[in-house]
Ligand code: FES
Ligand SMILES: [Fe+2]
């Protein structure tokens with residue numbers, strides 16, 4: 080339980096708020112690269128309380144500038160790409176990637192008015208099929224080359240969803256290991272029962288005997304010991320990290336994933352499921368297999384019921400039903416919630432670093448090839464367990480999932496739990 | 498509801514824990530309220546538990562020699 084004041088401090092992300100200032104120290108993914116095409120070269124982006132437009136100009140360069148034209152406020156989402164930037168559809172003003180106005184076609188030719196126009200503009204970079212933006216103070220740090228973003232020899236998919244909930248309750252879900260045995264275990268069994276489906280065995284319901292949290296260089300490592308396991312099992316010995324401030328890394332020998340939570344504003348989060356399928360030993364995969372993007376649904380077709388028959392839909396049901404901003408003045412945390420408390424403390428600790436003018440955790444200033452993270456191989460003593468549940472979690476909605484499973488196994492996939 | 502003024506000062510540096518950038522996070526165990534605290538001023542971190550009833554966590558077993566500081570041959574042991 081927290082005071083209202085602290086709940087606001089931890090959840091408000093707009094410009095000028097302490098949490099907003101901390102989060103602005105990080106490169107945030109704002110789009111999947113394949114969203115920008117020659118016929119749709121713009122995307123409206125809301126991030127950390129700012130409305131922006133991402134675009135690719137006719138020279139192929141990316142830009143991120145204020146959404147509204149400074150002339151009379153029309154959205155540049157409908158802008159016309161130009162070799163030098165983006166033109167407003169209304170009267171043709173041209174803006175470059177630095178937010179300068181280069182041309183006002185209807186003003187007198189010798190007018191210097193355009194030099195007085197300036198709009199918000201932020202650096203953007205593409206890596207691993209994602210487009211990242213940096214909204215913080217200059218100089219921008221290095222874009223972290225996390226292992227999965229640069230890994231060779233895997234097949235990637237990227238799921239996305241705009242979740243109508245504050246970012247913090249989504250992150251806190253990642254510090255709550257025991258929800259797995261209930262939400263994705265027992266609750267899933269109940270959903271199966273409602274649907275008249277009988278999975279042979281549902282390992283996700285295994286009971287947690289012990290959970291642990293350790294700070295490490297890049298965030299917090301979560302560990303668990305399930306019934307029948309010891310501390311020698313990967314789930315405890317290696318564990319998997321919450322990468323500070325807004326990323327979960329989870330996976331096993333067959334599937335390595337990130338879940339990235341980008342705060343759009345106080346009540347919306349752009350959620351990405353970044354999955355890398357690892358081919359079985361000796362299996363060759365096509366070298367240029369495309370990265371396929373897909374949307375993960377929250378709602379059934381009626382727009383009222385949550386989609387609860389896949390793992391991430393279950394998570395979203397929990398995040399959204401906590402309310403747009405979870406009320407932490409009425410929560411009742413128990414002993415299994417200590418990971419959540421540790422994460423809150425870490426946020427405040429790193430916020431204080433920013434106030435002192437220091438770089439917080441996971442801000443990198445030196446160029447690097449790749450940053451490796453801990454990776455479990457056999458979760459739940461089940462080897463490549465995650466790929467076995469690929470049909471009931473985020474990747475369920477990848478239109479090419481069956482093809483991917485066939486490619487990475489080099490044969491028809493049969494080893495599925497469902 | 499959030500209790501009024503639960504823990505007000507840092508036990509380490511004595512500055513106010515009311516500072517919103519300090520953490521005072523209440524959680525519960527079976528028998529007690531526990532305040533997880535982190536001080537913005539000095540970075541001290543600890544858990545504070547109001548004592549409702551004085552109890553001994555472990556009872557020394559009868560005949561046990563396990564009394565700290567007393568050798569088994571001590572004349573004080575009977
Ligand atoms: S049992 Fe945890 S939210 Fe209800
Ligand atoms: Fe979950």
Ligand SMILES: [Zn+2]
Nearest residue numbers: 507510536539
């Ligand atoms: Zn102190």
